[in-house]
Amino acid sequence: MNCPVCFRRCPLEEGETGFCRARRNTGGRSVSVSYGKITSAALDPVEKKPFVKFHPGSLILSVGTFGCNMDCPFCQNYEIAGAGEGGVPTRSISPTELAALADELRGRGNIGVAYTYNEPLVGWEFVRDSAAEVKKRGLKNAAVTNGSVSAETLSELLPYIDAYNIDLKGFTDEYYRKLGGNLESVKEFIKTAASKAHVELTTLIVPGENDGDDEMAALSAWIASVDRKIPLHLTRFFPRRLMSNRKPTETALLRRLAEIAAKRLDTVVMGNI
Template identity: 60%
Template sequence: MKETCRVCIHHCSLEPGQTGLCRARKNENGRIICGNYGQVTSLALDPIEKKPLNMYRPGSLVLSVGSYGCNLRCSFCQNHEISMAGTGDAGTVYISPEDLAEKAREYRVIGNIGAAFTYNEPLVGWEYVRDSARLIKETGMDNVMVTNGTASLEVLEELLPYIDAMNIDLKAFREETYRKLGGDLEAVKAFITRAAAGCHVELTTLVVPGMNDGTEEMEEEARWIASLRKDIPLHVTRFFPRYHMTDREATEVERVHRLADAAGKYLEHVFVGNC
């Protein structure tokens, strides 16, 4: 029986055995399930600033976990080996929510504050995030998430009780650009708006030459963020050629700083990254 996945904007209609665009969700016996549940491709103890989260418990470490799959198709993806992978394409190890919570607790003695769901797009496997984050919160530790924000508000509501901080990619501030990436700007804006009302949020915009590097666009973005709250941190980061986008040079450092200065006219906290 064909079923429709409601996790994100794509609403993939799947026959039994079919996998969605994200490569992580599938129709199994007439029911949409999380196919990458507990299938971990990456596990590392990272500085929280690497997420990047500069204004949430700075100086701490967080156990970072990722699986495979993503519901966008960014040609400049930095983690394409796992984000664009499906079942069997990337080496995985099964780690149950209970085991992840235990690992987070074990590393507490060396400064770990909890878990970060990151590396691939965690929302395509949101059930694992929810189940793990709930157990981690029960130990008195924190949960953070790095996401593209392309998920339904219903999914976000399921997670907000357990997530303390998020870094959300705001990849551009033009709808046509988002369409090229397989996304929807208005959906991401709605996600950011709700998330910022429920937990600590920082945003990241990767400045890609010829795609989103205009000063006018950055000022529009910053004004919109400020309309939510002027104290939401924005990370303006430098692009380097990656994946399918090797047809251009890295963003000029001067351009990144210029756009950060433009955003700083409206926002209290603007950070420059990768420079």
């Protein structure tokens, strides 16, 4: 069978696990092996997700599982994003238990749950089921995602997710191929999500990779064609994983790209500075 969850459509024999390490062919079906297996949890400021226009000043319970369907050489959470079943310590929690925990934290300023840290949507069933329980309690749901799943997968989440922060990692097919992704899939995800929920976008600026003026002009013009009110976060790169020998992004470069983007977008925010 071919896994239908993302653009990869991994061909899987019975018992075989896909590229994301979070799904397996079980009885001819693509089954999540990360369901309810939490690797990380924290009560974070929403600005850390990052969101600038979604309940600013609030806190949100952030949870992650394991696995990812991309392979970014600069990933800062590779220990869990690059892990598979049994590859990292986990704590089991049900959607109902997660929603109850989020509700308990309401008194500390918590507004809901953010599904984040790894790529949460490769385990979309847990996100959907948890988000439904969270919503019943009058709390909010946010997904921090690379936006690289199929339209069918996204449709399962649209009734429950209030806000998305989506990585738009660059604006060329070549760059996305380097990262093991697919630009067109992300663009379609962004357009659909923006029609149903609050959306903010994040682009990590990696020197020598996606830092051209023309690319930023094209990227911001495309976002504006969807909705110029969508906030864009431009963040500094710091050496990580396979790019530990690179230099951090210069603040002057980030500022110049932000000025280019601001010609087309209402809100451009610089991060990691």
